[in-house]
Amino acid sequence: MLSEKSTATVRATLPAVAAAIDTITERFYGRLFAAHPELLRDLFNRGNQAAGLQTRALAGSIAAFATHLVDHPEDRPHVMLSRIAHKHASLGVTADQYKVVHQHLFAAIGEVLGEAVTPEVADAWAEVYWLMANGLIAAETRLYEERGVLAGDVWREWTVAARVEETPDCATFRLRPADGAPAPAFRPGQYVSVQVELPDGARQIRQYSLRSAPGGELRSLTVKRVQGDPDGEVSGHLHARVREGDRLRVSAPYGDLVLAGDEVPLLLVSAGIGCTPMVSMLQGLAADGYRAPVTVAHADRSPAAHALREEHTALTGRLPDAAAHFWYEAPGPGHPADRTGLMDLTALPVLPGTRAYLCGPLPFMRAVRGQLLARGVPAADIHYEVFGPDLWLAQG
Incomplete structure (x- = not known):
């Protein structure tokens, strides 16, 4: 719940923050990656960063979350938080990383808005940030507990049991756990993250839907090769280099696009x-x-x-x-x-x-x-x- 005092401050400053949010998020990512280059190398999608897509997505999420709190200060937009939390869990995001984000995000806000960021304004927007961050941390904690993994420890080695060429630019990879343990259950519609090591040493991550039905030891991922400017790094690597017998690092299953369970049209x-x-x-x-x-x-x-x-x-x-x-x-x-x-x-x-x-x-x-x-x-x-x-x- 956003406090009454902060609601008034955020409402008053939201137009100025929204007008500058693209610049703020661009400055934020520049600061974050300068201080932690490993995050760009091994966590964030480098192609999306280069195209500015992640900056636009973060800006939209912050603006939408703040607007929701101003309009409905008694609650949080749970659907939006759920989608983000599932994505974060599949990447192995941990609670301590939110402190790093806070540090660089608020430094970027100060740099862009300057003297307009009074202590009162800073405190109000910090309250917005931590309402969003703590909501995500709580949701991600529950997701890790449901999977029976420690926070962030979502990765497991899988062996490619077979590769099937579906179309000229789509291939299916049938996987089984490399350690011989049972494959984790999932709900139809969910996805996993796949992490690959690229020639420059970066360990890039992408999400792919699980195609196979729940049950059994095999899991199938159908991957489309992304071609454009730039080409997809991970999909290109999978198509060009991964064959039967190779191993992949795959996360536990996550995702909230799942059927509700009742029988409706x-x-x-x-x-x-x-x-x-x-x-x-x-x-x-x-x-x-x-x-x-x-x-x-x-x-x-x-x-x-x-x-x-x-x-x-x-x-x-x-x-x-x-x-x-x-x-x-x-x-x-x-x-x-x-x-x-x-x-x-x-x-x-x-x-x-x-x-x-x-x-x-x-x-x-x-x-x-x-x-x-x-x-x-x-x-x-x-x-x-x-x-x-x-x-x-x-x-x-």
Whole structure:
């Protein structure tokens, strides 16, 4: 709960802080990495830092959290904190790192805003920071306890049991624990972090959805090679260098894009490699004998680019009341005209009480969410997963 005095101060200074937040976060990361270069080398995504994506995500999170506290000083935005906490737990973030962040963040605020940061203003914003930080620390502590690991000790060696080329730019890696111990349980839709050592010695980390159904000793990750400017460091390494018999450092499973457990109409919407958590959900639903209606919607460049297309289709067919709808920008002969091009859900039946799950590029999910809201699906029933910095809040 934000104190009454701090609420008034934060409300008064929020416009000035929000206007300067991009500069503040940029200055913060510069200070942080100058003092702790190992964090950029071994924890933060160097590509996202170079592109400014992480800076924008942090700025959006701070602004959204502060705005929520001003509007609702009696509580915290738990959905936003949950998503961040799961990501942090998969990276092995520990409570002591929040003190380091506080030190450099508030030094950056002082540098950018100067004399406007009076002791009263500094104290009010410190209260905002520690409400957010302590909420995350508590959530991450619970997540570590649920996994039966010490705080930050989430890593384990896994052996690549098989590698399968799904498409020219997607490969599946089937893993088993290198120590022969049981694989940890997970819920369909969750992900793991994978840490690889790159040629320059950096140990970079990325998140990938678990594709296999819970149970058994194998876990499957389907990885799309990121090509662009720059190319994906970790996905490129996995595609170019990792073969059967190699070992990978993999975290415990985390992620809050999971099915609730009750039987309601479901809408599973994805684009590109965002199909991986949806395929995992379909496996779980089929194994559980799910009987409520399930609608699957997926968008991709072409049938050949659609990773796991056969599995996507077959698993939908195993459910008693399910249908799959695929949109392709470059479809093959005979593909329906109304499923050609960008996904459009306006003509798709959406039953009352539908709960929707989204995964794919952020612009795609924002467009789909807008369509669903227009169809009367409550915002609380639309859930999403973002891999990489969560720019949803940063984009308004």
